[in-house]
Amino acid sequence: MMDHLMALGWILIKILAITIPLILAVAFLTLAERRVIGAMQVRIGPNRVGPWGLFQPFADVIKLLMKEVILPAKSNRFLFVLAPMLTLIPALVAWAVIPFEEGMVLAQIDAGLLYVLALTSVGVYGVIIAGWASNSKYAFLGAMRSAAQIVSYEIAMGFALVGVLVAAGSLNLTEIVLGQQGGIWNWYFIPLFPLFIIYFISGVAETNRAPFDVAEGESEIVAGFHVEYSGAAFALFFLGEYANMILISLLAALMFMGGWLSPLEAVPGIEGTFLAAPSIVWLLLKTMFFLFLFLWFRATFPRYRYDQIMRLGWKVFIPITIVWILVVALFVVKQWLWWAP
């Protein structure tokens, strides 16, 4: 009995050790977003609350929680409250299988990648239920666009993941990273380059970020599916969206950029030093690089038109991924594993 309680407590500690840094990361990502985009537009960005504006996210959170949660009169109340929860819960639970270093993972399950794909698919329910339950035209239109866009890019992303599986021969994320050992030339982004690009662009589209943010195109349908949400309910959507952005970036680092492996692993002269050693620091640096790309895209690209988005997803990405899966599969079958360690 005591042992079971100990084990349970240990699991809870691990879960908090993932959730709390994740929520802090979301908070500071919002600050980074405003500062980076500010700098790109030759503005300063928020810098008043605390040194360099570091306390700005906390001020934002307190303000959001102090606001009234409005339940529109015509809405379906139960679904209206359920929708933000359905967005946040999968966005958090998907982190259960993410390894941060060898052995540093909450649930070491062999179907890790399938689990991540399944949970990121559940997120679309939150969007579509929110749009329906709000009983507002903007919310409804936004939810329709957003859901169609998310499921379209889900396919391209799924095919890209299959490419990784073919190369790695495993669904377990730890084994996928360990299959890339032996220096930067063994990382999967080289043999899987088209899939890598497609994965990341699909990730941007999947999280409804610029330049694929027609779902919330503020100049036409205000805020899309969450236009009727305020206060804490809106905060849940926001938290879910940003947690998903970080997840997409981290997965890109794990699957294509060697995860926690050092890029300097095979450089002569520094073997055995900390620069060549695998470390969580490398993983976080790579994740931050991808997150920076998200912000950079938002500051520089004009918004895509909806028909262009659907054309890119269905008519460009899906054919490329199918062809490249067969190419990689041929490499594996013929044992031309020039990327393997």
Next chain:
Amino acid sequence: MLAEYFPVLIFLGVATGLSIVLLLVGAILGPNKSSDDKMAPYECGFEAFEDARMKFDVRYYLVAILFIIFDLEIAFLFPWAVVLDKTGMVGLIAMTIFLTILVIGFIYEWKKGALEWE
């Protein structure tokens, strides 16, 4: 085997609890002054003049159906990809045939205009 999934179940509980707590904190800390105009659906200042649950474009429905087909396809590819180094050329040829059938269907829907969004 299933024991490895136990932390996932706990995480599910923690995440559900967290989202309920956040909503409750918002409901307790926030004001609660209801008025007809505030509770009305937002329509840029206009009064909402018809129900929002209107007809929508059938293409959204079409995308959802196509998604189910392709997503099942991906689910088929997952186990194939994991054991490819054991099944070898036979596995590759079998999957090529399977993907060819899929691609024929894909070309058909493309030519039919199911993917057009003017």
